[in-house]
Amino acid sequence: MIYADNAATTRISDRAFEQMLPFLREQYGNASSQYSLGVKAKRAVEHARKQVAAAIGAEPSEITFTSGGSEANSWVLRCVAETYHNESIHIITSTIEHHSVLNACRALEQSGVEVTFLPVDNTGRVLVEDVKAAIKHNTKLVSIMLANNEIGTIQPITQIGAFLKGQDILFHTDAVQAVGHIPVDVDDLRVDFLTASAHKFNGAKGTGILYKRSGLNLPPLLFGGEQERGLRAGTENVAGIVSAGFAIEESISEMAEEAKRLRSMVEVTVEGIKEKIPSVRVNGDTKSCLPGTVNLGFNGISGESLMHLLDLKGICVSTSSACTSGKDEPSHVLLALGLSEQQAKSAIRISYGRYNTADEAKVIVKAVCDAYAKIIDNL
Numbered sequence: 001m002i003y004a005d006n007a008a009t010t011r012i013s014d015r016a017f018e019q020m021l022p023f024l025r026e027q028y029g030n031a032s033s034q035y036s037l038g039v040k041a042k043r044a045v046e047h048a049r050k051q052v053a054a055a056i057g058a059e060p061s062e063i064t065f066t067s068g069g070s071e072a073n074s075w076v077l078r079c080v081a082e083t084y085h086n087e088s089i090h091i092i093t094s095t096i097e098h099h100s101v102l103n104a105c106r107a108l109e110q111s112g113v114e115v116t117f118l119p120v121d122n123t124g125r126v127l128v129e130d131v132k133a134a135i136k137h138n139t140k141l142v143s144i145m146l147a148n149n150e151i152g153t154i155q156p157i158t159q160i161g162a163f164l165k166g167q168d169i170l171f172h173t174d175a176v177q178a179v180g181h182i183p184v185d186v187d188d189l190r191v192d193f194l195t196a197s198a199h200k201f202n203g204a205k206g207t208g209i210l211y212k213r214s215g216l217n218l219p220p221l222l223f224g225g226e227q228e229r230g231l232r233a234g235t236e237n238v239a240g241i242v243s244a245g246f247a248i249e250e251s252i253s254e255m256a257e258e259a260k261r262l263r264s265m266v267e268v269t270v271e272g273i274k275e276k277i278p279s280v281r282v283n284g285d286t287k288s289c290l291p292g293t294v295n296l297g298f299n300g301i302s303g304e305s306l307m308h309l310l311d312l313k314g315i316c317v318s319t320s321s322a323c324t325s326g327k328d329e330p331s332h333v334l335l336a337l338g339l340s341e342q343q344a345k346s347a348i349r350i351s352y353g354r355y356n357t358a359d360e361a362k363v364i365v366k367a368v369c370d371a372y373a374k375i376i377d378n379l
């Protein structure tokens, strides 16, 4: 099998797995318990918090663990709006956000919040001028993702953050695709909130990260005990949190080399496919983008049939994001780039990660070209 859908999820790293294992067996204490079994669990959670904080230039007290990126995104959107419950407020986001942001915004619209969904250019980038132009007297939150999960385009978060600084507007970025893959520093980005997810950087599924700049108030999404300083109730997923700490540390230490390796695999893939299929199109940006993710459009065929033929050969790629595939709708991200419905439906996303090899990229080139020829023959 060749797994090339690392933007959907990643295989857990051996190190992260080894480190989390004891907390599922011998060290199963509740981190809130006062005896040593609990204290050890608590200590492990706090160690992971330091690891995560160090990885993004934050303080440990600014990190809260959640059940995932979706929970962290929902939390920020819902609860920032909640703090202004009696005012009519305005939120700015983009049309290419992950559904955990988009659908949270749509829900907020139902409750009277005004939301501006900014368009993107044909490479998938939000323009800083558009953010500036969209600001209203009652704008309270801007939420723009750091890197897109379907096309890999990196957004000008630093520039948007610099523009928003000093204004009374909170700034959130969904950095789920970025953390562990490209350098992320909350001070450079000038964000107030940042979300990440362990299973996107070779940690376990079910652990998310919310960075909240110290001093800011965010009401809890969940109620219960005093876990996570009373911000996020519920018995901690100790093993998952431990995996997040070690996985993020490992990803950061290998990041520069790994990015180079993944970029060259993407290049081999695109160039190889272009040789046989000159009409293939790269959707997104080829310069400012994630190292391992590429979205390709094939004229006149369906990305879904291509994906299924690759699956028969044991190759996992996706048509768009894991959250939207399965519905027969064209990707909202690809439509936002200005592609037609048919073009949007002709795309596949290949996303390489830690466990892919250069040889696999060559196998994928051949498999894609063969599958494409087969589909064209049968038209």
Ligand SMILES: *Cc1c(COP(=O)(O)O)cnc(C)c1O
Binding pocket: 007, 008, 067, 068, 069, 070, 071, 073, 098, 100, 145, 147, 148, 149, 174, 175, 176, 177, 197, 198, 199, 200, 206, 207, 208
């Ligand atoms: C995967 C993903 C999420 C959701 O994270 P989960 O931990 O799976 O809930 C949010 N945003 C982006 C950009 C993602 O790629």
